[in-house]
Amino acid sequence: MSALPPSPTPSSPTPPPPSPPRLTIFGRGSYAEALRIGEILRKETVGGALLVAAAMVALIWANSPASESYFALRDFTIGYAPWHLDLSLGAWAADGLLAIFFFLVGLELKREFVAGDLRQPSKSVVPVAAAIGGVAVPALIYAAINLSGPETLHGWAIPTATDIAFAVAVLALIGSHLPSALRIFLLTLAVVDDLLAIAIIAIFYTSDLHPEPFLLALLPLGLYTFLAHKYRRFFGTHAAAAWVILLPLGFATWALVHASGIHATVAGVLLGFAIPVKRSKPSGGPEAGPGLAEIFEHRFRPISAGIAVPVFAFFSAGVAIGGWQGLGAALTDPVAVGIIVALVAGKPAGILGTTWLITKVTRARLDASFKWIDVFGLAILAGIGFTVSLLLAELSFGQGTAHEDHAKVGILAASLLAALLATTVLRTRNHQYRRAEEAEQVDSDHDGIPDVYQQDRPAG
Secondary structure, three states, rough: OOOOOEEEEEEOOOOOHHHHHHHHOOOOOOHHHHHHHHHHHHHHHHHHHHHHHHHHHHHHOOOOOOHHHHHHHOOEEEEOOOHHOEEEEHHHHHHHHHHHHHHHHHHHHHHHHOOOOHHHHHHHHHHHHHHHHHEEEEEHHHHOOOOOOHHOOOOOHHHHHOHHHHHHHHHHHOOOOOOOHHHHHHHHHHHHHHHHHHHHHHHHHHOOOOHHHHHHHHHHHHHHHHHHOOHHHHHHHHHHHHHHHHHHHHHHHHHHHHHHHOOOHHHHHHHHHOOOOOOOOOOOOOOOOHHHHHHHHHHHHHHHHHHHHHHHHHHOOOOOOHHHHHHHHHHOHHHHHHHHHHHHHHHHHHHHHHHHHHHHHHHHEEEOOOOOOHHHHHHHHOOOHHHHEEEEEEEEHOOHHHHHHHHHHHHHHHHHHHHHHHHHOOOOOOOOHHHHHHHHOOOOOOOOOOOOOOOOOOOO
């Protein structure tokens, strides 16, 4: 008689597969990135103080009994006419000095997405999307307020930009101990929306395009790019060579782009994008050092923050208000109303709303160290639109027009109001920021890297 087969034993249930880790917003990046961003923001703090001081001097001078001398200085023309470079000092500041600022924007953005923490899509999606929201919503609000006026509607792009120098100057003034993750977010947000602003300038504010000079500009730009990549180590270690060889090529590119009818600051971004981020490793030598983009950033940041932007602010912020009656007329102009509402309300709504939407779509969550009030305070701070907004006001309405003057008043009022509101919100959280800052300085194993930046590293 054959034996019965053994009865099957019940098998244990298969455990469900582990769920993928949720995306964390405002988590700490690398320590090297935190150090680099901290150094940039320290320079921008000084630049922001100079910018505010220059704007104040311009406002006082333009509304003093000696106001005619201010406008005579701003409108004084100098330059070589055959090259279409006989420009006023104000135009030289807007077209020339701001090209240095946008050169740094190009450098910073390329470095972030090639070698920085933002090369990871999980870390770049939030600031990029927030910047887009922070550009789109203010533009729509301004357009809605000025929909009935075709002439004033032309200024829709004015409230789209964030002035990082002014913003970090406010942070320094209120003594905020903003953690590195929020500082990195603020800087990235400002850089991305500066790039969006320059794209808007190139596309929507080029009315008289001359293709020949622009095509000719590709020749010095191409040679500049080739030399910067081919001899990146040479230019990185020999500063004089960069000034003698690359600077003339950069100036030729800038002059030809200016002659083409495209705003010359676009050339600054193109030249910044052309600089290599990573330095080539010498054969048989040590590890590659910092890239040429990082070296140039160190060399040009003081020039931009200490000279270019403050001088531009000096020539652009001076507006004759005309006493209380003139101030009232300016603030009731739909141009100024649109700018103030768009920057103070639209900018934070676009940034905060887009960030919140990402958390819902991707099931992401804020880092445990932060709350939504922190994002709100940062979004209000991003409503400080000054440098690029002043440039866009001039491009929208023309220098010296009534609408441009009213736009300047709106920009100044909105930036001041955003600074005050951000100060109120961020100061309420300052004790939490101070504790986070203290935690970021603890280095119990004395290896030169704070412990909080090593917690997520695998052992071994």
